Amino acid sequence: MEWMKRLARRIRILLTRSRVEREMDDEMRLHIEMEIEDLMRRGMSREEARRKALLRFGGVERYKEQGRDARGVRWLVDMGQDFRYAARTFRKNPGYTFVAALTLALGIGATTAIFSVVDGVLLKPLPYHDPGQLVIVSQQNSPTNRWPLSVVDYQAIEEGARSFESVSGLSRSRAVLTGGDQPERVAVGYVTAEWFNTLGLHPAEGRGFLPGEDQPGAELVAVISHAFRERQYGRDAETLGRTLVLDGQGYTVVGVLAPGVRSMAGWRAEIWPILQLQPPPRRGPFFIQAVARLRDGVSQAEAARDLAGVSERIFPLWADSFQDREARLTPFPLRDVMVGNVGGALVLLFGAVIFVLLIALANVANLSLARASTREREVALRASLGASRGRLTRQLLVESITLAALGGLVGTLLSVIALDALLSLGPQLPRIDEVRLDGRVLGFTAFITIASAVLSGLAPLIHGISSDLGAALRSGGRTGSEGRRANALRGGLVTAEFALALPLLAGAVLLFTSLERLQKVDPGFDPENLIVARASLAGNRYQDGTSVVGFWDNALPGLAEIPGVEAVGLSSAAPPNNPGMINNFDLRDRPVPPGSSQPAVPWVIVSPGYFEAMGVRLLQGRLPDITDTFDTPRVVAVSSRWAERFYPGEDVLGRQLYAGGATTNPVTVVGVVSDVKYQGLAGDDESVVYESYTQNPWRSVNLVIRGRGTSVTAAQVRSRLNALDPDVPLSNVQTAEQRLAASVDRPRYWATLVGIFAAVGLVLAAVGIYGVLSYSVSKQAREIGIRMALGAQASAVRRSVVGRGLGQAALGLGVGLAGALYLTRWLEGLLFGVSPTDPASFGLVVLLLLVVALAACYWPARRATKVDPVRVLTEE
């Protein structure tokens, strides 16, 4: 219980501190007075007694300090005092405080914003029940080639796989919603009955799906997103039980998702209708994403073996429609599939922003260091008055903590703005809905703020403790050459800044070079005056191919009549980055060995006008056209790259292939056309097969319309289509130029962000070297003055200042170069057409940094030559 009493006493002392201080004063003064009186009683004069009494007592202030220590509340009291002291110091130095806090705020704010993206996309667990157990099952026949499941595969897993607690299927799609003012094309996710149970995520209102609802013949039901419900029905309207018409089918709404759930398993959709699987006539088509939950204790490897067994069992049953014996059903963690390939880029971005933070910290450390040396005299004075080293150290630490806290606070505010910009200006990243500034992120911010305080406070601390206090007092804290150690520390910080800036800048230059080369890639078509828009046929009128062909046969000439239209075509693909469908095939004269994988390339359904509108040239033979019908032999055109890949140096016209796993009814190559990019500008394989819509009709296609100078509007196109059928929506209207720009959104995003970080890093490094040199020039004014008085030339003085600065920068560049050559290998996957160690880019970066360093050194050097020897020498 003793400690409790003690604690109580300390708290009481703490609360009544000023009284205690006063009492201590009174007590000691009384003591000395009594001593004086006693000595006077023994016959001394007042003066003599007083002198003797003070001598006997010893240093009053020293014993007060010790007395405070003895009370044990010392550190708490001091801490409060330190904070007040720090606040006072900052108020007295608004310039220093502003610059240092703002630098910290920039560093901390940027780091916080990037971290919240990294956390939301990469680190946070998926927002489902026990998300580690969720996998996506895909078909795979090589490490890089995966595709979704067919009905056969899906049903075989449902029935035959033992590794899963539950299995569900998703078909990502878009459907035409009718019944409103205008037909509308919306994103939908058809899912099986077990979907919500598998994820462990249930509608906030109404219900999920019941067992059996995914069987053919059951009532068609759907769950809708909260946003869709508000948009479609208004906030308060009764929603459950209403009917939605999708692609001509009526669905009853049975549930509404919670407001935060905008996407599930990485698919962003407004309507989640039930997926009813019809009994399959063959193994394909492949369109189902199977999401399954592993049983407790079943590893992914065990599930993979289980699924491989399923693949083996079903293969012989469907061998006539699917010949790839190597294809295996394989589980992949849901999270990995959702995050995809952005992980590397985000980690890289995070690394870049940490570099910026470190450069900012080095600058703040330098600032505080410069300030600490001008305060040497104050520190020395306090030390001689009895303040202990520990006490002074803590004072400096408290100052850097206060500063960092200020920076952290402002930085957090900045990060709110930065994050908003990151999300609204950036491309669609996976899981972006889950990115927010939450407790996790703020915890991280607090951590880096404390780390910043320690790191930026360290330098002045080392300096403050090691400097010779006595010498500081004598010299008056103004002149004289400074400690070698402090100079080395400052130089070291400048070196570190340049060493950090170089990899940042190298990364930015490489990414921009890569982006530039990517944008210069020939997409294979002429993007000027070209509009691309999606048109979709829906409803019961288009059940068979003939009716679809009939619609397009009528629509295309109508669109060509719009004034200003030069050519019109349709296509199932949309260059440069949407191949539409990728189909496997087998060459009739050179089949792959039995059981092995067939080649697969984009299989594009087109009208003859497509080639004209796009500016794609016919190189050999003829184009598939409207004379090729259901009643004539199937024909295709191939790209010149396809011809080169499969028949190098040979004639391709007249060759035949079996498409999509068929073994009968081959298609014949009748023409060769020029190459077009369908798999992104960075994609290097341009092998494509083109087939006419009259032989393979699609209901949802891209219209490509080439104008002649005057712009063709979406409204004109829409009115022509709706004259034929009012239920045909036109969506995704874009110019080809917009599509090209959008296809490099992500590379541009990464390059821009790293570029911004590099620019900030460069400015900070320049400010750093400038500040250090200016400071040392002002410190050495006397020395320089003497040298000039003794006849040193201005140019020599300038050379010595510039030389010192450049030496520090060059050392940093050396270290940075080595680091960058090592680090840029992480860029490999993000670069196109440029090596991660591209000598030209590295040369440019080094040159740029040297120029910046030189410019930053020049002004302090100039000021050094302006030192007036007479003035500095008489100033003492």
Next chain:
Amino acid sequence: MARSKADLLQGTLDMLILKTLELGKLHGWGISKRIREMSRDVLEVNQGSLYPALYRLEDRGLIESEWGISPEGRRAKFYSLTGSGKKALREETRSWALFSEAVQLILQTTH
């Protein structure tokens, strides 16, 4: 002042303070005066160092303080022993006796 000597003095000073307070409460100057008198002016401590020692003892709960009027008619802070202070003094006295006896023995045998 060398640190080792200060440390030695400090522990001893604590014991001496407790001893002077055994007879009743005293203010700071009274304590220093009594130490001088009791040691027949042999022990002369730096008077100021008394105060940190007093605060330390108070913090440890060995003595307590209250403000009162001195015989000279001045407002002063008086210190007195607490129960645990008395116990500490007994222990300190015993171990000091043991210690000095041992030192004595060593010094005698060496001669």
